Amino acid sequence: MQKHASSRRAFLAATAAGAAHVWIPRPVKGYSTAEVLAMTPLDSARGGPVTPMGTGISKWDLDTPALCVDLDKFEANLANMQAALKRNRLDSRPHAKTHKCAPIAKLQMAAGAIGICTAKLSEAEAMIANGVDQVCMTTANLSPNKIRKAMALRKKSPHFIQAVDWEQNAHDLSAAAKAAGVVADVVIDVAVGTRSGIPAGEGAIALAKLIDRLPGLKLRGMLSYDGGAQHINTFATRKQRTLKNIEDNVATFEALKKAGLNTGIFSGGGTGTYNLQHLVPGFTDVQVGSYIFMDMQYLAIGSEDGNPVYNDFAPSLTVLATVVNNRFPGRLTTDAGAKALTLNTPRAGVIGEPGMDYNAGSDEFGSITFKESAKTYRMGDRLELIVPHCDPVVNLYDYIYGIRKDRVEVVWPVTARGHSQ
Amino acid sequence: MQKHASSRRAFLAATAAGAAHVWIPRPVKGYSTAEVLAMTPLDSARGGPVTPMGTGISKWDLDTPALCVDLDKFEANLANMQAALKRNRLDSRPHAKTHKCAPIAKLQMAAGAIGICTAKLSEAEAMIANGVDQVCMTTANLSPNKIRKAMALRKKSPHFIQAVDWEQNAHDLSAAAKAAGVVADVVIDVAVGTRSGIPAGEGAIALAKLIDRLPGLKLRGMLSYDGGAQHINTFATRKQRTLKNIEDNVATFEALKKAGLNTGIFSGGGTGTYNLQHLVPGFTDVQVGSYIFMDMQYLAIGSEDGNPVYNDFAPSLTVLATVVNNRFPGRLTTDAGAKALTLNTPRAGVIGEPGMDYNAGSDEFGSITFKESAKTYRMGDRLELIVPHCDPVVNLYDYIYGIRKDRVEVVWPVTARGHSQ
Secondary structure, eight states, X not given: OHHHHHHHHHHHHHHHHTTSOOOOOSSOOOBOHHHHHHHSOEETTTTEEBXXXXXXOBGGGBOSSEEXXXXXXXXXXXXXHHHHHHHTTOEEOOBTTTTOOHHHHHHHHXXXXXXXXXXXXXXXXXXXXXXXXXXXXXXXXXXXXXHHHHHHHHHHOTTOEEEEOSHHHHHHHHHHHHHHTOOEEEXXXXXXSSSSSBOTTHHHHHHHHHHXXXXXXXXXXXXXXXXXXXXXXXXXXXXXXXHHHTHHXXXXXXXXXHTTOOOOEEEEOOTTTTTTGGGSTTOOEEOOXXXXXXXXXXXXXXXXXXXXXXXXXXXXXXXXXXXXXXXXXXXXXXXXXXXXHOOOSSOBEETTOTTEEEEOOSSSOEEEEESOOSSOOOTTOEEEEEOSOHHHHHTTOSEEXXXXXXXXXXXXXXXXXXXXX | OHHHHHHHHHHHHHHHHTTSOOOOOSSOOOBOHHHHHHHSOEETTTTEEBOOTTTSOBGGGBOSSEEEEEHHHHHHHHHHHHHHHHHTTOEEOOBTTTTOOHHHHHHHHHTTOSOEEESSHHHHHHHHHTTOOSEEEOSOOOSHHHHHHHHHHHHHOTTOEEEEOSHHHHHHHHHHHHHHTOOEEEEEXXXXXSSSSBOTTHHHXXXXXXXXXXXXXXXXXXXEOOGGGTTOSSHHHHHHHHHHHTHHHHHHHXXXXXXXXXOOEEEEOOTTTTTTGGGSTTOOEEOOOGGGTOXXXXXXXXXXXXXXXXXXXXXXXXXXXXXXXXOSTTEEEESOSHHHHOOOSSOBEETTOTTEEEEOOSSSOEEXXXXXXXXXXXXXXXXXXXXXXXXXXXXXXXXXXXXXXXXXXEEEEOTTTTOOO
């Protein structure tokens, strides 16, 4: 087991290493975000400061740790996902929990998405306050205060859709909708697995019927998100599990249809199952999130063509780090630890360095061990890392640098950073 | 190994569970931070809004996830650490990387600390900008921009001390100090282990002599932080390793002394070794951080009296979470996942529920499994969690609620949240 984990780690490190060539100029000035923002004019269309391509600051000249997205890869991911879903006659309703960034949500809408998902109320509030419409909140709001605020949001944004997974919550929401003077669009959240939602079957059907009757609510359909399926290794196993696990949900969906209830939305899935969801009868749209960025976790799940690397989308999101210690043989220390990368499993991948094992277990430092390295690193040199898991990493940073051909083209605020409530 | 890990987990869960009684009123309003701030007058002395004790909002009425510190426990931890170090004739120089909160740094100074440590330049800038003086930055600044800013900080705050661990960096810093019109106080950072700092011995002594000669720098002494020693299980093992690992550093310190160099500072150690550092000849002060909050990681390391629970300090820091799914037997889902707790190892501890295993592996959800629970949980009920590891958790939140007798007494900003550069 240990051996297997170790060889798998080596394989993934090699995968990450191949993502791009490493170019590490010195000395770097180390511009902070405030300095970059002060040097770049604001581009209202894209929601952040922007510099003309080719004239921006070199990414190697940014202070570190710095969160970067390669815009060419990001845009290709965006286009490829839209095209793939279109081929399969599905819509996209991308999940903003991945990027928490209003400008990126707008780019997803401009690329053809029919809406944007959010996981938390404060995330939905931040998106709508920053001009993102068509928000679907995929979890229920339970407390009186959150219910009241959700209905205030519905009043402000007529396209807001709210998930409900409990009878009492439907009653509470209907009352709050009436108090706010709205009829709220809701979807029932039907569980796949045991994490969230109402179990498929009679209870879910009864909940849908209750919502259909309640004066303050309008049923729009159902959600069924199989979170546990997204990272299953090998496409074949993922396919088998995804289609089996959703069988009861499909039966529930068909029962709703048969009962004459609104089944306009049958939504779920993610980056790991985007090319499987069209095999689910009645499915309408996919809540893809990570595809725009990718990470070491997703790279490991394997693609449909049997490639052990999941290469449907390119790893566009990286963290730049600085070597702060090179004094010990076979070791390097960087300035990017747990507060720059969150999780330590899977390991962050060092671009251009297949032999490096990156340990982000310290709060402030990354500890690299290696037997062989592609080059010799001096103090102050930069390294570029593919992150372990994109969602929680983005949630650490206030800004994402949009990079094109190694230069800063745009600086995006992480609009809903820390909005976990 | 699996069995051992599992029984250890159960032991730690039981430890956390005993921390306090659970009282869960319903319905809760779920006040957001903005609402709490709007309802509470500002207390400039403590650096945040404050309500008279007993009249504040109940912590059970806060929107979740919410980061809370029990002020009685926090203040006892502060006093106990000061008293313990005083008994051992050591000073305290608490590390702000744990709390990143200027008001807490000020309370540490008021309790008798001789200074405050920071790990990153942007953290030092935030502390000094918010009225915390006597800052010692424990890592070196390498890039030209960071070096320039560090010296601007030195000009602004004459007590600022900067770590240096490399000859070229000493030259660069001296030049920057001269350009800024200051003579900068510096300490050499001497490695314990292989993570950061210059190795003990001739190289370190040469660096100290170089600094002593350079016109822009003033040598103040040396740092020696053994990060790897802090979480070693059992006091006896921790003691043995701590004293052995620092032997070379002590020899280096004595050589500096013999050479007539300034050895006014010999600083290091942390919450795991605070009661061992006085056994290190010449040691002056301890960079304790986690003692004010504690966490599941520190609770597991064992205390001097042989208790398997490290109970020298009380776990004051908690995250409040809400039950959002109770539909599946032996399972609960909460709204506090990886974005509320960062690490999943060690597990978060559920206060009052020794039988619960808390999995924070999902981005948005906590997944609890249990065979037995102390009570039956309804949708919307609150749970209180001891966090896996305090430093990265605090770095996720913009505010910490200071709680006394279950009511919000003060709201502290996490001044340097996200300042990882």
